[in-house]
Amino acid sequence: xxxxxxxxxxxxxxxxxxxxxxxxxxxxxxxxxxxxxxxxxxxxxxxxxxxxxxxxxxxxxxxxxxxxxxxxxxxxxxxxxxxxxxxxxxxxxxxxxxxxxxxxxxxxxxxxx
Amino acid sequence: xxxxxxxxxxxxxxxxxxxxxxxxxxxxxxxxxxxxxxxxxxxxxxxxxxxxxxxxxxxxxxxxxxxxxxxxxxxxxxxxxxxxxxxxxxxxxxxxxxxxxxxxxxxxxxxxx
Numbered sequence: 001x002x003x004x005x006x007x008x009x010x011x012x013x014x015x016x017x018x019x020x021x022x023x024x025x026x027x028x029x030x031x032x033x034x035x036x037x038x039x040x041x042x043x044x045x046x047x048x049x050x051x052x053x054x055x056x057x058x059x060x061x062x063x064x065x066x067x068x069x070x071x072x073x074x075x076x077x078x079x080x081x082x083x084x085x086x087x088x089x090x091x092x093x094x095x096x097x098x099x100x101x102x103x104x105x106x107x108x109x110x111x112x113x
Numbered sequence: 114x115x116x117x118x119x120x121x122x123x124x125x126x127x128x129x130x131x132x133x134x135x136x137x138x139x140x141x142x143x144x145x146x147x148x149x150x151x152x153x154x155x156x157x158x159x160x161x162x163x164x165x166x167x168x169x170x171x172x173x174x175x176x177x178x179x180x181x182x183x184x185x186x187x188x189x190x191x192x193x194x195x196x197x198x199x200x201x202x203x204x205x206x207x208x209x210x211x212x213x214x215x216x217x218x219x220x221x222x223x224x225x226x
Binding site: 004031033035040041042043044045048050055056090092094098099101102103104105106107 | 143144150155156157158163201207212214215216218219221
């Protein structure tokens with residue numbers, strides 16, 4: 001029973017391509033996140049959604065467009081991929097409220113060549 | 114920025130020893146959380162400490178929080194080889210910022226058998 005699942009797990013693509021990463025959670029959480037982890041393990045928040053609404057956008061280039069069709073799904077579409085987009089992307093979810101923990105997916109390793 | 118900073122960046126100990134990791138931050142927080150990341154996996158929540166708490170225990174984990182010094186420490190007692198992982202502190206802000214869980218760069222802990 002996977003709580004937060006992302007697909008695909010690995011993604012290798014050429015510069016300039018457009019790709020999507022899908023995320024689904026079956027925990028009934030209202031808040032979902034996208035994080036980017038670079039090669040130095042730094043985990044940077046990209047977006048936060050609550051009940052399908054964008055709450056946090058951490059100055060991410062507009063080539064990155066999250067979409068939340070319902071509160072259980074938060075997909076990430078990336079246009080015109082660049083070499084610097086290579087990283088591991090993590091989806092996470094949590095209940096709404098301050099005193100809550102986040103549950104993470106297994107990550108999607110994106111390699112742009 | 115709200116990001117926490119873990120110290121040390123890397124720590125290598127023998128099985129059975131205790132491991133202490135520290136996290137410093139600059140902004141006010143609602144709570145501080147610690148997560149573990151095994152190599153190639155997603156993050157797993159370990160413990161949450163509220164801003165009005167000073168110490169919390171969970172099994173072999175002990176977390177302290179000093180809001181006057183804006184710092185926290187994670188102590189793992191009687192370490193095991195299976196504790197080898199990266200450990201991250203994460204900050205949850207107040208109000209609108211509680212939709213944001215901001216991570217530090219992590220401490221890589223290696224426990225040698």
